[in-house]
Amino acid sequence: MKHLLTLEQLSKEEILDILNLADQLKFQKKNKIDHHILKGKTLGMIFQKASTRTRVSFEVGMYELGGQALFLSSRDLQIGRGESVEDTARVLSRYLDGIMIRTFKQQEVEDLAKYGSIPVINALTDYAHPCQVLADLMTIREFKGAFEGLKCVYIGDGNNMANSIIVGCLKLGMKISVATPNGYEPHPHILEFAKNYPGQFTLTNDVMEASKNGDVFFTDVWASMGQEAEAIERKKIFAGYQINKEVLKVANKDHMVLHCLPAHRGEEITAEVFEMHANEIFEEAENRLHAQKAVLVRLLS
Secondary structure, eight states, X not given: OOOBSOGGGSOHXXXXXXXXXXXXXXXXXXXXXXXXXXXXXXXXXXXXXOOSHHHHHHHHHHHHTTOEEEEEETTTSGXXXXXXXXXXXXXXXXXXXXXXXXXXXXXXXXXXXHHOSSOEEEEEOXXXXXXXXXXXXXXXXXXXXXXXXXEEEEESOOSHHHHHHHHHHHHTTOEEEEEOOTTOXXXXXXXXXXXXXXXXEEEESXXXXXXXXXXXXXXXXXXXXXXXXXXXXXXXXXXXXXXXXXXXXXXXXXXXXXXXXXXXXXXXXXXXXXXXXXXXXXXXHHHHHHHHHHHHHHHHO
16 A cells, blocks of 8 residues: 555455554553654645544644654645645655645545655545545444444435445445435446445435445535535435434444534434434544554555
8 A cells, every 4th residue: 555545446455454453553542552653754734625633633643653743734835826736746755754635636636646755645535535434444343343244324415425435335345325315426436336346335315215224324514615605505405314313213223323523413413313323423533543543654654
């Protein structure tokens, strides 16, 4: 593994290796065992989209691994004033040991990896959210013990979260059923990818159909960052695409609910369901730290 650009580029074995290492690093942190594996290493963190969890988890993660992280907003870099991604990648490669980027276009991440000579981590684009889904997979295994035989359900916008969770679930042997409104389906590349897993993937407009016998439920906000102008219209379109008690009545009894956060209670998930599953959701949020530390170790050590 040279970079983490999308989950499609990782094998099942590479994903499991990251998850196993994440479990070890979480154990070491909980037991106050030093693990300064990246002593002397520096990560540049480029943010063109703001974030709570991404910045804090990567910055703390590098510190706990013995390295350091530099926060670089687009205002701090010449890339925000028109310098090409190609030149930025070449320059930063001479200063840093790795780059983490949270941005809009997937192509920007791909170009950083192409023209730079150091590892690049996709911390979110409009196409993919691989770091979040690694944390999700880690959380599923913590609560369920294994992946095989589980049915995952994603309800809502076929966005970056949907794209990456489909790939992660299918690669690890789970079934996944996705319910979205017409016109808001996952990316065509992802739908093509899913064809490689016959019988494991279902796409529907019917929330109740998707939810039947579900073990793990996911959702995301109806309007993501950069879609604020569409928020009012999206509320109308997504009105029925909510995780609530009625939906969970058709799920398997020991189901779990995950949310990548931030959550808009009363929209994609009811406040009642959110609080009922808060333990799982905030364990998932914590696992961003451990999963990303595992990625950092595999790429930078």
